[in-house]
Structures are given as structure tokens and as C-alpha cells.
Amino acid sequence: MSEFRKRYVVIKKNRDFSFLFKRGESIVTYAFVCYVKERRGTANRLGIVTGKKVGNAVKRNRARRVIREAFRLFEPSLKEKTQKRYDFVFVARGKTPEQKSTKILSLMKKNILSKLP
Numbered sequence: 001m002s003e004f005r006k007r008y009v010v011i012k013k014n015r016d017f018s019f020l021f022k023r024g025e026s027i028v029t030y031a032f033v034c035y036v037k038e039r040r041g042t043a044n045r046l047g048i049v050t051g052k053k054v055g056n057a058v059k060r061n062r063a064r065r066v067i068r069e070a071f072r073l074f075e076p077s078l079k080e081k082t083q084k085r086y087d088f089v090f091v092a093r094g095k096t097p098e099q100k101s102t103k104i105l106s107l108m109k110k111n112i113l114s115k116l117p
Contacts, residue, residue: 008075011047011087020047020089027115029107031099032067033091036112038084046071047089054092063092070104074112081113 011017024035039045048067050060067090078086096104 008044008046008071011045011089016045016087017047017049017089020087024087024089025115027111029111030093031096031104031107032093034108034112035087035089035091036116037087039087041085044075044078044085045087047087048092049089050092050096054094055097059097060092063096066096066099066101066104067092069101070108073101073105074108077109077113078116082116084116086116 011020020035020037024037027034027036046068048064050063052060054060054063071088071090
């Protein structure tokens with residue numbers, strides 16, 4: 001059996017996305033917009049939104065892959081800083097597909113960790 005295990009749960013329901021858009025705290029960068037809300041639970045949850053303005057299907061899929069990989073690398077530093085669990089929704093922007101995951105990771109560390117309690 002594989003030792004790889006996801007450390008986060010994927011947000012799939014529209015009501016969860018809507019709740020975060022309305023009640024979550026927004027963090028804006030040039031590559032993405034992140035909505036964050038603290039939650040009760042055992043794991044962090046991740047949702048990714050890519051609209052048609054990002055580009056064609058190839059670019060939208062690349063944006064999702066880049067954000068997902070950056071979040072995978074970001075989560076250990078999040079767990080190191082706090083024991084709380086959060087819901088995250090990342091909205092990709094036009095520049096997201098052109099960025100490397102390491103650049104997105106540095107934006108996450110710089111902007112998200114500084115805003116969390």
C-alpha cells in the first residue's frame with residue numbers, strides 16, 4: 001500500500017464555497033485570491049476555483065495543479081505554526097498558470113501565515 005496520504009480534504013459542495021466567499025477572510029495577491037475560515041475538524045479543507053478568464057482548459061488545469069502542489073508543500077508550515085484547522089478556497093487569477101509552484105508557495109507563506117492568528 002502507498003504511504004502517500006492526503007493531509008487535506010477537498011471542498012466540493014457549492015454551499016461550502018458560498019459560505020467561504022461570504023464569511024471567510026480574503027487574502028489577495030497578484031496570482032490568487034484566498035478565502036480562509038477557521039473550522040472544527042481534523043484536517044484542513046481545500047477548494048480551488050478557476051474561471052474562464054484564466055484561459056482555456058489547459059491553462060485552467062495548470063493553475064489548479066500549481067495551486068494544489070503549492071498547498072501540499074505549504075501545509076506542514078501551517079501545522080507547525082498553529083494547531084487549528086482551516087477551510088481554504090483559492091481563486092486562480094490570470095497570472096496563475098504562468099507561475100511556478102515555488103513562487104505560489106512563497107506567496108502563500110508570506111501572505112497567509114502572516115494573516116492567521
